[in-house]
Amino acid sequence: MPKIVDPDRRREAVVEALFRVVERDGLEQASLRNVAAEAGLAIGSVRHYFDNHAELMVFAMKAMSERVGNRLAGHFDRLVTAADRLEVAFDMLAEVLPLDDSRRREVVVWLAFVHAARTRPELRSHADGVYDDLITLATRIFEGGRRSGRLAPDVDIALEARRLCALLDGLAMEAALHPDRMDPATTVAVLRRHLTSLLVHSGP
Structure with a gap:
């Protein structure tokens, strides 16, 4: 048979x-x-x-983004019910950073895809779509922080969503290219410091 x-x-x-x-x-x-x-x-x-090669590349890009997207989706229920939304938001954003071997490989491969997308139209639309999805995720996180009263009232959500995405891109690239300088602990500390800087702080 x-x-x-x-x-x-x-x-x-x-x-x-x-x-x-x-x-x-x-x-x-x-x-x-x-x-x-x-x-x-x-x-x-x-x-x-x-x-052909282009079809394989497009399929691989979609497979990579779907893999990360499925992990992010696993956090959404927690985001609705968690007492500390900041921690859930942090866990979600950490999914796109190279904090372990698996995510490091994803970031290395994704950076190669994005670089190729600059000159390859068949890849560009998908790379742009993933970036748009990240902007949407950041926006939803900040909007949730505003509804809960945790986000500082003067925060420009649209601007901060783009700043956060730029920070994530920079952290991912630094950690992938220079893991001895931007190790997981440092990467985590930078992201956490950025997020907490936008919160309302109580007390003296």
């Missing part, structure tokens, strides 16, 4: 191979042939699921 191949599992295996190649060797080495070799497949098997 012919071997039955699960198409979803096969695509996932190819995408994981792509991520490993990009992390280890850079995006320029992530050809269909090299990705197929990394996955232990014939290039024809990869072409059965992805007609």
